[in-house]
Amino acid sequence: MRFFAGVQAMRGVAALSVVCGHAVAARPDMVGPAFAEGALTILASGVDIFFVISGLIIATTAAAQDNPFTFVLRRVVRIYPVYWLVLLATFIASSWVAMSPEERPALDLGLVFAWTYPNWYLPPAWSLAFELHFYAAVAVILAIKPSRLFELLFAGLVVVAVALVFRLQLGFYSHPLMLEFGVGVGIAYLQRTGRLQSSGTMLAISAGLFFAGWYWIFVHGSADPQWARVPTYGLAAGLLIHAVISAEVKGQSFSPVLQWLGKISYSLYIVHYPLMKWIASSAELWPLSVVGTIAASILLSIGLAAVLHIVIEAPILNWGRKLTLIYSKRSTPDEARAQRPVLVLQEHRERAPRAF
Numbered sequence: 001m002r003f004f005a006g007v008q009a010m011r012g013v014a015a016l017s018v019v020c021g022h023a024v025a026a027r028p029d030m031v032g033p034a035f036a037e038g039a040l041t042i043l044a045s046g047v048d049i050f051f052v053i054s055g056l057i058i059a060t061t062a063a064a065q066d067n068p069f070t071f072v073l074r075r076v077v078r079i080y081p082v083y084w085l086v087l088l089a090t091f092i093a094s095s096w097v098a099m100s101p102e103e104r105p106a107l108d109l110g111l112v113f114a115w116t117y118p119n120w121y122l123p124p125a126w127s128l129a130f131e132l133h134f135y136a137a138v139a140v141i142l143a144i145k146p147s148r149l150f151e152l153l154f155a156g157l158v159v160v161a162v163a164l165v166f167r168l169q170l171g172f173y174s175h176p177l178m179l180e181f182g183v184g185v186g187i188a189y190l191q192r193t194g195r196l197q198s199s200g201t202m203l204a205i206s207a208g209l210f211f212a213g214w215y216w217i218f219v220h221g222s223a224d225p226q227w228a229r230v231p232t233y234g235l236a237a238g239l240l241i242h243a244v245i246s247a248e249v250k251g252q253s254f255s256p257v258l259q260w261l262g263k264i265s266y267s268l269y270i271v272h273y274p275l276m277k278w279i280a281s282s283a284e285l286w287p288l289s290v291v292g293t294i295a296a297s298i299l300l301s302i303g304l305a306a307v308l309h310i311v312i313e314a315p316i317l318n319w320g321r322k323l324t325l326i327y328s329k330r331s332t333p334d335e336a337r338a339q340r341p342v343l344v345l346q347e348h349r350e351r352a353p354r355a356f
Helices: 005-025 033-043 046-062 068-093 123-144 146-165 178-192 202-221 225-249 256-263 265-281 290-331 334-338
Strands: none
Touching (some): 005 033, 005 046, 005 225, 005 256, 005 265, 033 202, 046 123, 046 146, 046 178, 046 225, 068 123, 068 265, 123 146, 123 178, 123 265, 202 225, 256 265
């Protein structure tokens, strides 16, 4: 089993990027609306990094199993306990703290299961809807033909591309952001087949594409920002993750702090927004400077996420892992388990939980 510390560190980078963007955007009265929007535009690219990482890890772990039930169970345990806890807290708090400027909607099943967006109660959870639809596609493939996982995933991405070109209405599967999962799937395939190559210019090109995306969306003003972020942020994220894995194979190490942030990244992503909205709505309790307010928001979010991870997320992940292992041993013959390919990336264990 190979655990890529670099991918874990990039989770930390992605989560911190989104948190910093929302910390700045939460106080446009202090930093100015233009600065707040510009900062959020580039820092929101952390979501694109998450999507690429998700495509990479889900494709890699799914390729090492053929049971759709255990796959779905692990995804449910990974996503919902923390999400439901924070959603409940936000639902209660929304009586006096507005999470979005629009009128508060009813808490329907689409929001309860994070299957739809926008999400008034937890706006960052819009990305979970895309994650869950990607998981659903992988689960269907595992149920139909797990031995052809990558071929069918690539075929599905072609369907998404065709739907985009011909403007076919396939729900989430005709949204351009679904292609970013495909970037991660491509990296997983290259790694699995030993074809992952890297050059010294990858990081420079990645940085240039991140800047190009920010310029196109914020400065120039894209007519469709979701389209614009795929060939810029999405491709940049893919090059970044590609370069990180290649560098680690060659012996590069990564910051323990970023790896720790990666470990708590999902809790951090889910919990930071309602906390920041509460801080912004209680400005009189925080007589701090602009920098102090933003820094306090970020640090408190990290602290709360760490507690949530230790108390709730990690124990549930461990329980879910044990449950799926027990089920796998009962449902899979010993000889079949012995023939399974070795994982390249660790599954979403307590040591390396998914973010998104």
